[in-house]
Amino acid sequence: MVRLYLDANATEPLRPAARAAVLAALDAVGNASAVHADGRTARRLLEAARSALAQRFGAAPGEIIFTSGGTEANALAIQALGAGRRLLIGATEHPAVLAAAPGATPLPVGTAGQVDLEALAALLADGPPALVCLMAANNESGVLHPLAAAAALCTAAGARLHVDAVQAGRLNPPLIGDSMALSGHKLGGPMGAGALLLRPGTVLPPLIAGGGQERGRRGGTEALPAIAGMAAALPELGEAARLAALRDRIEAGIAALAPEAWIAGQGAPRLPNTSLIVLPGAAAETQVIALDLAGIATSAGAACSSGKVTRSHVLAAMGAGEAAGCGLRVSLPWNAPEDAPERFLEAWAMMRGRLSRRAA
Amino acid sequence: MRVLVAMSGGVDSSVVAALLHAEGHEVIGATLQLYDHGAATARKGACCAGQDIHDARDVADRLGIAHYVLDREQRFRSAVIEDFAASYAAGETPIPCIRCNQTVKFHDLVELARDLGVEALATGHYARRLAGPAGPELHRAADAERDQSYFLCATTPAQLAFARFPLGDYPDKAAVRAVAERLGLAVAAKPDSQDICFVPTGRYHETVAALRPETALPGEIVHLDGRVLGTHRGLGRYTVGQGRGLGEASRDGETPLYVARLEAGTRRIVVGPRAALPQSTIPVREMNWLIPPPTAPLACTVKLRARETPQPAVVSWDAATGRLAVVPAAPAIAAPGQACALYEGTRLLGGGFIARGD
Numbered sequence: 001m002v003r004l005y006l007d008a009n010a011t012e013p014l015r016p017a018a019r020a021a022v023l024a025a026l027d028a029v030g031n032a033s034a035v036h037a038d039g040r041t042a043r044r045l046l047e048a049a050r051s052a053l054a055q056r057f058g059a060a061p062g063e064i065i066f067t068s069g070g071t072e073a074n075a076l077a078i079q080a081l082g083a084g085r086r087l088l089i090g091a092t093e094h095p096a097v098l099a100a101a102p103g104a105t106p107l108p109v110g111t112a113g114q115v116d117l118e119a120l121a122a123l124l125a126d127g128p129p130a131l132v133c134l135m136a137a138n139n140e141s142g143v144l145h146p147l148a149a150a151a152a153l154c155t156a157a158g159a160r161l162h163v164d165a166v167q168a169g170r171l172n173p174p175l176i177g178d179s180m181a182l183s184g185h186k187l188g189g190p191m192g193a194g195a196l197l198l199r200p201g202t203v204l205p206p207l208i209a210g211g212g213q214e215r216g217r218r219g220g221t222e223a224l225p226a227i228a229g230m231a232a233a234l235p236e237l238g239e240a241a242r243l244a245a246l247r248d249r250i251e252a253g254i255a256a257l258a259p260e261a262w263i264a265g266q267g268a269p270r271l272p273n274t275s276l277i278v279l280p281g282a283a284a285e286t287q288v289i290a291l292d293l294a295g296i297a298t299s300a301g302a303a304c305s306s307g308k309v310t311r312s313h314v315l316a317a318m319g320a321g322e323a324a325g326c327g328l329r330v331s332l333p334w335n336a337p338e339d340a341p342e343r344f345l346e347a348w349a350m351m352r353g354r355l356s357r358r359a360a
Numbered sequence: 361m362r363v364l365v366a367m368s369g370g371v372d373s374s375v376v377a378a379l380l381h382a383e384g385h386e387v388i389g390a391t392l393q394l395y396d397h398g399a400a401t402a403r404k405g406a407c408c409a410g411q412d413i414h415d416a417r418d419v420a421d422r423l424g425i426a427h428y429v430l431d432r433e434q435r436f437r438s439a440v441i442e443d444f445a446a447s448y449a450a451g452e453t454p455i456p457c458i459r460c461n462q463t464v465k466f467h468d469l470v471e472l473a474r475d476l477g478v479e480a481l482a483t484g485h486y487a488r489r490l491a492g493p494a495g496p497e498l499h500r501a502a503d504a505e506r507d508q509s510y511f512l513c514a515t516t517p518a519q520l521a522f523a524r525f526p527l528g529d530y531p532d533k534a535a536v537r538a539v540a541e542r543l544g545l546a547v548a549a550k551p552d553s554q555d556i557c558f559v560p561t562g563r564y565h566e567t568v569a570a571l572r573p574e575t576a577l578p579g580e581i582v583h584l585d586g587r588v589l590g591t592h593r594g595l596g597r598y599t600v601g602q603g604r605g606l607g608e609a610s611r612d613g614e615t616p617l618y619v620a621r622l623e624a625g626t627r628r629i630v631v632g633p634r635a636a637l638p639q640s641t642i643p644v645r646e647m648n649w650l651i652p653p654p655t656a657p658l659a660c661t662v663k664l665r666a667r668e669t670p671q672p673a674v675v676s677w678d679a680a681t682g683r684l685a686v687v688p689a690a691p692a693i694a695a696p697g698q699a700c701a702l703y704e705g706t707r708l709l710g711g712g713f714i715a716r717g718d
Contacts, residue, residue, distance in 0.1 A: 289388075
């Protein structure tokens with residue numbers, strides 16, 4: 001059985017260019033902080049990666065802090081930029097953000113999954129200076145928040161804005177707000193590297209001071225191979241359009257097969273590769289297992305480290321009610337085969353047939 | 361065939377998975393996450409702890425089989441833990457392992473198995489499923505010491521048809537451990553689970569009191585003849601037949617006293633001498649039959665608690681009230697809330713829960 005990998009939002013397959021960059025960096029012997037020629041070689045690779053990210057996301061190279069991944073980048077931003085401020089956090093944010101902001105006020109989203117801008121404006125007007133955290137793209141539904149409008153509201157109210165762009169990184173979003181978090185393995189690089197991009201002039205005390213790396217903002221020797229791999233994991237031209245076409249074929253197929261099923265956030269702008277298919281009455285856990293046994297890797301929102309599947313807080317925030325436990329996330333990787341929609345739909349139809357037989 | 365194995369992370373269910381895999385079946389492992397293990401950290405000897413999920417996954421990895429962790433915390437809380445507390449609050453002595461088998465394990469896993477196109481559900485229970493003239497029969501395990509058929513007495517005929525108990529024919533636990541060792545399973549020497557899994561401290565009354573505070577309220581200890589002998593510290597600490605924890609009411613002169621009855625309404629504990637405790641007729645509710653329900657009084661053997669050998673009795677089924685009247689050959693002490701399992705030889709005929717006499 002040839003397996004079909006449709007869980008790119010958990011991690012993208014490694015891109016060949018990223019793999020080559022990782023291997024080259026693994027053979028660079030020096031520590032980027034060392035004085036000698038070998039250290040300078042490593043430093044050169046590190047700064048080349050920084051420049052590549054800067055160019056890609058429209059940030060100043062000096063305002064890019066390499067971290068261990070998206071979770072650390074988010075935690076660093078929230079800890080540093082949220083100190084002494086009210087925290088306003090989108091209701092559908094990733095646990096990496098929610099857990100870093102205990103006691104935060106949730107920002108409601110509409111049924112399409114986008115942040116309620118009127119509610120944001122009202123909350124901003126009502127209280128001391130805030131740090132607002134919004135994700136550029138949702139990991140479960142792929143829905144994109146109206147970030148430009150949200151950023152304008154924040155600026156007007158004197159609030160800071162942190163953007164979790166871990167999933168949206170593939171779209172090369174320009175730096176917006178005060179800070180933006182990225183993750184290497186969601187781009188097609190290896191796991192173990194992420195970055196926090198800062199608006200110039202943003203002062204940021206470190207979470208880990210260590211040896212003063214990253215201009216004193218993140219201690220610890222930089223993970224050069226992972227960082228080089230992240231910087232080399234650039235999406236190919238036209239990739240988004242190809243994936244969107246595959247995604248649309250999946251969604252058209254679902255609509256034809258199952259009138260009771262629906263796609264979360266379908267009316268909103270979304271990532272091109274993501275489809276959150278809700279099949280009312282079918283436990284997400286059962287769906288993921290059934291498809292895995294059929295050779296297809298999908299996901300039910302966020303799985304915790306034990307592997308247990310929990311009810312989707314994203315679907316719940318979008319008003320899905322009971323169906324919040326019935327969402328299946330399909331996320332196409334950069335190298336998804338052309339026949340992915342047909343193979344997926346065949347297995348999905350068989351799964352649905354079995355489930356509805358019992359329900360009948 | 362494609363078979364789902366309920367893997368607890370213990371040696372028994374690990375061996376079941378390994379045996380079925382070795383026989384060439386497509387084995388799918390499932391481990392139930394039943395409650396938050398945060399509080400009950402890494403305590404050896406209690407089942408379903410976080411370490412057990414880890415162990416189950418390790419075994420599955422070693423065998424190279426698919427393995428899933430199923431979140432059943434809410435379901436377990438409502439179907440088992442709350443029922444456990446409610447039973448104490450009603451003056452009974454619950455048996456949560458049977459409720460768990462009845463709901464979370466057999467009902468839900470059989471349903472999941474059907475959803476996944478699986479043909480059978482295998483567990484590490486010590487019981488035998490034998491082919492009979494009228495379909496599968498459930499029998500006591502070959503190892504009488506380990507036999508768990510009592511805990512399976514709420515298994516329905518449909519569930520039994522789907523179930524497999526590969527350990528039922530093993531002569532003893534040592535033989536199962538030897539298989540685990542031969543197959544190189546890291547859990548081969550793991551200790552058996554002892555406690556009720558969600559009460560790792562063993563202090564049931566604390567768990568019960570957290571959910572049903574009324575079970576920790578004091579009340580009177582009254583003799584069967586009406587004399588008030590003392591005060592108790594909450595119904596949740598007592599069960600029928602118990603002699604400990606009665607304080608000044610533990611003796612009537614030279615005669616030791618035992619709990620004869622728990623009265624939830626008045627919160628009274630009624631005590632009496634040992635000889636006054638046995639009942640000649642024991643009512644049983646929520647009967648599950650693995651045979652066609654008998655229309656006439658049936659002579660069989662009955663087991664009224666986990667640790668006893670079945671005793672001769674005559675049982676009469678009243679289909680109209682859904683009650684079974686059990687008349688043991690010798691009057692017996694029966695604690696409401698415990699299970700009553702019926703046998704004919706080694707065969708389990710059915711079972712239910714002991715009701716209060718009123």
